[in-house]
Amino acid sequence: MPELPEMENYKILLNQKIAGQIITDVQINREKSINLNPDLFMKTVQHQKIITIKRRGKLLLFHLQNGQILLLHLMLGGWMYYGTEEDKPKRTIQVRLSFGEHHLYFIGLRLGYLHLYNSTHTxxxxxxxxxxxxxxxxxxxxxxxRINHKHGRLKTTLLDQEFIAGIGNYYSAEICYGAGIMPTKDIDDLEEPKREKLYQSIQSILQKGIQNGGYMDNPLFKDDTLTGGFNELCQVYDREGEKCKRCGTIIQMETISSRKTFYCPNCQK
Ligand SMILES: [Zn+2]
Structure with missing residues (x-):
């Protein structure tokens, strides 16, 4: 599931592509992906200028000229592509927003959604x-x-969107590795210097994720060389059985509350 850096990367790139542009057409192929009657949705969105695109946690907010907001959550498997009919990915498109010859395609929205709200409801x-x-x-x-009020496993807390917004399974693994802490560690056993290290790791890993375009597999547009660049910098996530880039120890995987958890048993205590 795309997390803070992936959505921030989308936000930055989409602002360059479609901020100030008018939505010339709306195509809805999957009604479950939206929250209104398709006619009303289309009527409200069509011919609107996109003022700006913002991000909150793992969500994107497309601010329209009429004050309405398109709230996007990609959830598991969702992604986007911006381009012409010619270079569009050969995948099922759930929703398409058009900007003349160019279109923004929403793909893989099974659990994900594109909802239309006013600012209060947003x-x-x-x-x-x-x-x-x-x-x-x-x-x-x-x-x-905030962490003083938390107990239990560190990983579970990092995934809690009410604790901090935007961190998921991928970056929680990288953050724990960066801080040298086992994701299974009980927060009550985290001493002060470790808590500081954790804070620094949250900051540096998420920033590094954004700077390197996050970990999405697919580019956002043709010739997009930024998106997905963080995949190569990943230290533990999905690297079970491979060597730790720092110490050479084999990366381990454990399933915690049905989520895969990756770590280096030597670098993380
Ligand atoms: Zn290691």
Missing amino acids: EEHLSHLGPEPLSNDFSINEFKE
Whole structure:
């Protein structure tokens, strides 16, 4: 599932492509992907200019000129492609937004969705989310304060969107590795210096993820060389049986609460 860096990468690139552009056409091939009657959805979205695209946690917000917002959650398996009919991926398209000859294709939206809300309903929808880990307001003190109230396994807490927004299975593994902490570690056993290390690792791993285009397999558009660049920098996620790039120990995988958890038994304590 795309996480904060993947969605931030999409946000940056899509702002370059479609901010200021008018949606000339809307095609809905899967009604379950939207939250309104298709006619109403199309009527509200068509001919609207996209003012800007923002991100909150793992969600993207397409702000329309009429004040309405398209709220996108890709969930598991969802991705996007921007281009012409000619270079569109040979995949089933659930929703298509057109900008003249170019289109934004929403692909793999099985659990994912593109919902239309006004700003009040959008806020309600996002109200449960915890702080943005890369915002200036999210200081080390704020982090310590929040984690002080948490117990149980570190990994479970990192995945909790009410604790911090935007971290999923992939980056939780990389963050724990970066901090040298076992994802199975009980938070109560994390000493002060380790908590600081964890905060630093959250910041640096997520930033590195964004700078390198996240881990999505598919490019966003033709000649997109940025998207997916983080895959090569990944240290533990999905590397079970391979050698740790730092110490050579074999990377292990354990299933915790039905989620695959990867770690280096030597680098992480
Ligand atoms: Zn190692």
